[in-house]
Amino acid sequence: MEYVANKEIVAKRIAGIFKTGEVINLGIGLPTLVEKYIPQDVSIALQSEIGIMGIGPAPVKGSEDRDLIDAGGSPITLWTGSCFFDSATSFGIIRGGHVDYSVLGVLEVDQEGSLANYKVPGKMVPGMGGAMDLTTGARVVIAATLHFQPSGASRMKRCCTLPLTAMHKVNLVVTDLGVFQVLGGRFHLTECFAPYTPEWIQERTDADIIVKNDYRIVTIDVPPNPA
Amino acid sequence: MIDIPIISAADAAGKINEGDSLMVGGFLNCGSPHTIILALKEKGTKNLTLICNDTAVHDFKTGKITGVGHLIQGRQCKKIIASHIGANQETQRQMNAGETEVELVPQGTLVEQVRAGGAGLGGFLTPTGLGTEVANGKQVIVVAHKPYLLELPLKADVAIIKARKADKSGNLVYNGTARNFNPLMATAGVLVIAEVEEIVETGEIDPNEIHTPSIFVDFLVQAIQLD
Numbered sequence: 001m002e003y004v005a006n007k008e009i010v011a012k013r014i015a016g017i018f019k020t021g022e023v024i025n026l027g028i029g030l031p032t033l034v035e036k037y038i039p040q041d042v043s044i045a046l047q048s049e050i051g052i053m054g055i056g057p058a059p060v061k062g063s064e065d066r067d068l069i070d071a072g073g074s075p076i077t078l079w080t081g082s083c084f085f086d087s088a089t090s091f092g093i094i095r096g097g098h099v100d101y102s103v104l105g106v107l108e109v110d111q112e113g114s115l116a117n118y119k120v121p122g123k124m125v126p127g128m129g130g131a132m133d134l135t136t137g138a139r140v141v142i143a144a145t146l147h148f149q150p151s152g153a154s155r156m157k158r159c160c161t162l163p164l165t166a167m168h169k170v171n172l173v174v175t176d177l178g179v180f181q182v183l184g185g186r187f188h189l190t191e192c193f194a195p196y197t198p199e200w201i202q203e204r205t206d207a208d209i210i211v212k213n214d215y216r217i218v219t220i221d222v223p224p225n226p227a
Numbered sequence: 228m229i230d231i232p233i234i235s236a237a238d239a240a241g242k243i244n245e246g247d248s249l250m251v252g253g254f255l256n257c258g259s260p261h262t263i264i265l266a267l268k269e270k271g272t273k274n275l276t277l278i279c280n281d282t283a284v285h286d287f288k289t290g291k292i293t294g295v296g297h298l299i300q301g302r303q304c305k306k307i308i309a310s311h312i313g314a315n316q317e318t319q320r321q322m323n324a325g326e327t328e329v330e331l332v333p334q335g336t337l338v339e340q341v342r343a344g345g346a347g348l349g350g351f352l353t354p355t356g357l358g359t360e361v362a363n364g365k366q367v368i369v370v371a372h373k374p375y376l377l378e379l380p381l382k383a384d385v386a387i388i389k390a391r392k393a394d395k396s397g398n399l400v401y402n403g404t405a406r407n408f409n410p411l412m413a414t415a416g417v418l419v420i421a422e423v424e425e426i427v428e429t430g431e432i433d434p435n436e437i438h439t440p441s442i443f444v445d446f447l448v449q450a451i452q453l454d
Contacts, residue, residue, distance in 0.1 A: 049335075050254045050404045050407055051254075051407050052403075052404050066405075067402045067405040069254075069255065069256075069257045069404055070404075073256070073257075076404075084401075084406055085406070086407065086408070086411060086438075087254075087280070087334070088338045088342045088410075088411050090338075094335060125319055125322065125331070126312060126319075127312045128311070128333050128334070128361075129281070129311040130310070130333070130334040130335060132335075132361065133335030133336070133355045136354050136355045137335075163360050166359065167359065
């Protein structure tokens, strides 16, 4: 079986997790793809650390407003009932446990629930931005990632090798192969995305993965979009 | 309420001295005092300690430079305190070459340091950064069985901020996500200069809708450069 990387699978599966009324923060990179898959009948509030709750769809070209962007710098529109606040209030919301889900991209995530996503020493040092606060304060932290690095190594590890963004904070990892709970120092496979099998994933992942007895094989229907 | 001086961007830049610590409001290109930044670049004042959420944009490929990126390109900063430098390749280059000291701070910690500085607090306790490089050298304090990092307040010799509107006494109103760090930095500069798009008579802004009270603001500058 050949692995074909597909970010859309990750995004669509995560979008199915949310329930009406929840507050979600979507990080830069892969997590921004989640929004388009949120079902029409689920009404959530998208928060961005720049200081807004209630982000609407992207504006049509030509109608962007320089005073309306998200934390990634992309132009946004407003949802009915949206509100603005300063950065101190925004991080009060984040650290104070008022955000239900923080979805972040990762360079590495380990079975202890630690993640690394802000620094490759000597190579790439973008900085943590709001990621350390988001992982510390959100009710549920979801790591959203392609299962493998371009080199072929798995991003899921026994122990992160890069400088940590947060220690023991990740609750759930969603890759383009499956869904993994982080519990008791192990990954627990709860969903496996067809055509992959638990054994195929275990063999190629540099971490301890326990396959839950009630795990499901799931087909995520998305357009092919190799990353 | 007395009127405060409305000065030129060049005069505002003249109030920033060699070796000063300088807070600059804004998040990427949103809500930065671009007119004053360009005047400061023109003046060429050096050895600044820049405190800013991020270092805006400097893209080597396209040559695009925005916001405080101009000050970094002009090698006007000896030290930069920021949460994110990922969109500015020149900041990363200067850091890796050892030319400029860069201190990366989690965004929620940075803004709270600024808030604490402006609010007369001796610091604050945050769980953000525990178990990461951010915790190195910092005191850990346990409150009700939970560990926190002690983070210290930040003040600056000068804060330059951006608002949508001011009255002549210096009351400020922000617009959209351009609010971000600006209201906090307004409290933490010994000298505070607000660049605004519109200046109205004192009394024209509903007191209920003022975001930053005039007491924090020393000078106004009419914005010319908006991004």
